[in-house]
Amino acid sequence: MATKTETIVTVESDLSGKAEASTMTFAIEDATYEIDLTEVEQADFKELFAKYISAGRQHTPRAVPKMTPAEREEIRAWLLAKDIEVSHFGRLPKRALKAWNEAHPERQYTP
Structure with a gap:
């Protein structure tokens, strides 16, 4: 039972x-x-x-790209190697993430 x-x-x-x-x-x-x-x-x-x-x-939170500090540094190094101007710290600009996304379709980050 x-x-x-x-x-x-x-x-x-x-x-x-x-x-x-x-x-x-x-x-x-x-x-x-x-x-x-x-x-x-x-x-x-x-x-x-x-x-x-x-x-x-109503408040809509600003979208922040979900990436680790290591990923952010990898992207920053790639951008600098491509002569794309970015600061050495802080938030990555939308235009920079757009350039990364166009070159890396398998690893997209939302600006």
Whole structure:
């Protein structure tokens, strides 16, 4: 005879302890927070901040090429060897990454 084990997870509000909550994410300055709230608590939260939300704009994080420091140095050395002007440290310019990507289709980096 087969047996079945079932696990039930109940998310409770971080404010009231009531069940049937869900996680809400919000950010203030450079800190991002998560809080578990019921539907009513989430509506209260949104109402509290409604005038700020309507006056604000959504933030889209700037895309940063995902590469290791070693990869960045390899690209920088290749660019300098090709007489493509780049600084010896810091972020690689879009035009430089474009040149790399055109010469290395198998190893693309998004500028």
